[in-house]
Amino acid sequence: MNNESQAFKGTISRDFVKKEALKNNLFLVVVALGLILTFIIYLVLSGNFDFDLFLLLTLVCVIIPYLIIAPISAWYFAAYKRNFSYIIQENNIIINHGVFTKMRATIPYKRIQNINIVCGVFDRIFKTYSVKIETAGHSAVSSGTKSRGIGPEGYIPGLKDPHIIENRIKKMIFQSSLPSEGLEEKIFKPQELAFDNFISYILSKMREGELLQTSIKELREKINLSASQLAEKVGVPLQTIQHLEEGRYNPSLVLAYKIAEVLDCTIEELFKLK
Amino acid sequence: MKFKTKVKSNIKELREEYNLSQQELADKIGVSRQTIYYLEKGSYNPSLTISFKIAEVFDDKRLKEIFYQEPVLKDILKNKTLEDLDRIASEVGITTQKLIQLNKISDDQLNERYTKNELEKIAKKLNSDYDDLFEE
Numbered sequence: 001m002n003n004e005s006q007a008f009k010g011t012i013s014r015d016f017v018k019k020e021a022l023k024n025n026l027f028l029v030v031v032a033l034g035l036i037l038t039f040i041i042y043l044v045l046s047g048n049f050d051f052d053l054f055l056l057l058t059l060v061c062v063i064i065p066y067l068i069i070a071p072i073s074a075w076y077f078a079a080y081k082r083n084f085s086y087i088i089q090e091n092n093i094i095i096n097h098g099v100f101t102k103m104r105a106t107i108p109y110k111r112i113q114n115i116n117i118v119c120g121v122f123d124r125i126f127k128t129y130s131v132k133i134e135t136a137g138h139s140a141v142s143s144g145t146k147s148r149g150i151g152p153e154g155y156i157p158g159l160k161d162p163h164i165i166e167n168r169i170k171k172m173i174f175q176s177s178l179p180s181e182g183l184e185e186k187i188f189k190p191q192e193l194a195f196d197n198f199i200s201y202i203l204s205k206m207r208e209g210e211l212l213q214t215s216i217k218e219l220r221e222k223i224n225l226s227a228s229q230l231a232e233k234v235g236v237p238l239q240t241i242q243h244l245e246e247g248r249y250n251p252s253l254v255l256a257y258k259i260a261e262v263l264d265c266t267i268e269e270l271f272k273l274k
Numbered sequence: 275m276k277f278k279t280k281v282k283s284n285i286k287e288l289r290e291e292y293n294l295s296q297q298e299l300a301d302k303i304g305v306s307r308q309t310i311y312y313l314e315k316g317s318y319n320p321s322l323t324i325s326f327k328i329a330e331v332f333d334d335k336r337l338k339e340i341f342y343q344e345p346v347l348k349d350i351l352k353n354k355t356l357e358d359l360d361r362i363a364s365e366v367g368i369t370t371q372k373l374i375q376l377n378k379i380s381d382d383q384l385n386e387r388y389t390k391n392e393l394e395k396i397a398k399k400l401n402s403d404y405d406d407l408f409e410e
Contacts, residue, residue, distance in 0.1 A: 212322060252319045253341055254281055267337050273326040 006090040008168055012081055015126040016158020023122045028069060032062045034055040053151045086156055088168050093133070095154055107154050109173040111135040117162045129162040130155065133169070215273040217245045233262045276381045278409045286314045290331050293403060303327045342389060342398035347407045350400050352379050362399045388398055 039057045043049045079099045087094045094106040114134040123129060131153030159165060220230050227245065229237045236255065243249040244259075251259075251271075262266045284314050287312075293394055296310040303324060312318040312330075320341075351374070354362070363370040372387070373396065379387070394404045 107356075250321045250323055252321055253325050253337075254319050256322050256325075257281065257341075257343055271322055271324065271326075274329070 007090070008165075010086050010165060011086075012084050012156065013128060013158070013160050014159035015079070015128050017074075017077045017081050019122045019126045019128055019217075020080075021219060022125070023073050024073045025070060026119075028066055030067060035062050081158065084156075084158075088165070088172060090172065091168060093154060093158060093172075097155075105154060107133060107135060109169075111171070112154075112173060115166055115169060119168060120173065128158045128160060130157040131162050131165055132156075211249060212250060213274050214244060214247055214270060215271055216241070216259065216263075219265055219270065223263065225263075230259070230262060234258045275385055275388070275393065276409050277347060277384065278405075279343040279345050280316070281341050282316045282344050283313060284342075285310070285328065288335075288340065288402055289314075291331060294331075299331065301327075311365060331407050343409075345377075346376055347400075350402065350407075354400075362396070365399055366392060366395045 027074045027242040036058055038060075039054055043054055050108045053108060075100055077263045080097070083097060083102065085096045092106050095107070097103055097105075112133055112135055116134065118132060119128075120130075131154075133156075135153045155164065216230075220227070225233075228238050231241045234241070234255070235258070240249070240251075240255075244251060255269045256271060260270055262268065285299075289344070294302075296314075297307045299313055300307045300310045304327070304378040305324060309318075309320075309324070313320055325341060329337055329340055330404070332340065351359070358372075359373055360370050374395075375387075376384075390404075393408055397404045397407050400407075
């Protein structure tokens with residue numbers, strides 16, 4: 001049920017585009033300079049420094065490709081940012097990414113082993129961060145790669161404040177790793193009462209059935225119902241009914257209501273405070 | 275198909291009738307004031323011992339008088355204006371009357387008069403899921 005745990009949708013920041021563009025441009029400039037240097041060396045060594053040839057080579061091999069590649073990659077990164085979104089849900093996190101091939105990674109919290117926050121050289125200029133989510137089998141050891149298999153399973157780049165999302169994920173992981181529904185409902189919801197309830201739960205378990213007296217078994221047998229049939233009708237595991245009948249369990253009000261409904265009696269007939 | 279219910283309580287009214295503050299009631303039962311607060315708010319499924327102890331404080335009333343089960347749907351419909359209900363009913367394709375009746379009928383009548391499809395649509399229009407409002 002998604003009541004208190006609202007899904008959290010997010011996108012990455014504009015600065016991601018700028019950062020990737022800068023990285024790309026720097027790379028292209030380095031390549032360009034390398035090419036130009038190569039031409040110069042070649043022409044000098046060949047003894048005939050033909051300036052026009054040099055100019056032509058530079059134009060064709062350096063400037064025109066740059067003029068083509070730079071805007072295309074700028075478009076690509078902008079598209080990447082546009083298509084990138086993530087949703088932090090109750091049981092998993094979904095990451096939508098991809099420009100040509102749209103991909104959607106669903107990572108259940110139960111599989112998350114580690115969450116890393118990375119800030120590379122270029123990240124530091126634009127104050128962006130990347131969040132890497134490791135699961136068993138997908139580690140962030142080979143950092144920087146977004147490919148399947150070796151890279152992290154979840155990769156969210158270009159975040160301005162990664163701690164918000166990190167904490168959100170950690171909170172969700174905690175919530176989804178809480179004990180089974182029955183116990184969770186009784187004790188850990190709402191969180192502020194957790195300690196209160198935990199203490200009284202422990203105390204009541206310690207005083208093993210001291211508090212409640214129950215006639216579930218008799219009433220059940222009256223209408224010829226087995227413990228497992230009752231468990232099925234109520235919607236709880238057999239163990240719960242067994243523990244209740246042994247008087248070792250302090251049920252919740254809702255559970256008591258359900259049993260009373262199935263056995264067609266009032267709660268007071270089922271349970272008594274000793 | 276059945277209505278999904280949740281437990282609501284009259285604790286606040288009873289407490290005021292008996293002239294008790296939240297803290298006083300909490301002390302009598304042996305829990306924190308926050309527990310009483312959440313009980314009254316209705317977002318909490320209390321244990322049976324706490325429920326019995328509360329009943330004791332209120333002169334051994336029957337639990338049914340203090341804690342009652344109400345369909346989750348009722349709360350939601352309660353907050354809708356007539357215009358909202360008219361709109362939702364027409365978008366789903368039923369009469370407003372039929373929509374309002376959901377508040378009053380039993381589980382058996384639910385099965386007789388409504389299809390699962392209708393209920394799913396109604397749930398969506400109420401910004402909810404079928405599973406939040408109904409169960410098998």
